Amino acid sequence: MPVARKPRYVDVANPSLSVECPRCGLLTARFIDQCRNCGYKLWPSSEMASAAFKAWRDADPSRKDASRFDLDVPEEPADVTIDYAARAHELGIHLFPNSNYPFIICVGALFLALGAIPFSGTIRVVLAVIGGLIFLYGIVGWVLVEDVRMFPAETPSTHEAPH
Numbered sequence: 001m002p003v004a005r006k007p008r009y010v011d012v013a014n015p016s017l018s019v020e021c022p023r024c025g026l027l028t029a030r031f032i033d034q035c036r037n038c039g040y041k042l043w044p045s046s047e048m049a050s051a052a053f054k055a056w057r058d059a060d061p062s063r064k065d066a067s068r069f070d071l072d073v074p075e076e077p078a079d080v081t082i083d084y085a086a087r088a089h090e091l092g093i094h095l096f097p098n099s100n101y102p103f104i105i106c107v108g109a110l111f112l113a114l115g116a117i118p119f120s121g122t123i124r125v126v127l128a129v130i131g132g133l134i135f136l137y138g139i140v141g142w143v144l145v146e147d148v149r150m151f152p153a154e155t156p157s158t159h160e161a162p163h
């Protein structure tokens, strides 16, 4: 019977992931077979330490994200969601709105570029006109419509130079 693999002596009620080394007295990971500071053998083998860690971890669902290489059970991750648009507005940084218009601008640029190919004169003019219209539509939509909608009439006080 493989006794060494059985986590017989692990105290799963103890929530600590760290332990004071009996030899050097420094804090070290509880489920690593050797003390990190002095190399003192805490467990007979790494496998046994790992099995003990698994038994300890499975004893409590709040320990599921713990790593046996850490000294502490990880905290619940804080909610770090940031509204960047609101933050930028607060700081007076101009962000361009999320928009599909850049794609339209690129399509316009494509036709403009095709107009640069030396086809016959009429084809080039037609391509340039099509491209120019699509391009301008994209620019106007992005910069003059969506952007203004997102940043309605900024108060002049924010642009006043300090006296």
Ligand SMILES: [Zn+2]
Pocket (backbone or CB within 6 Å): 021, 022, 023, 024, 025, 026, 035, 036, 037, 038, 039, 040
């Ligand atoms: Zn030690």
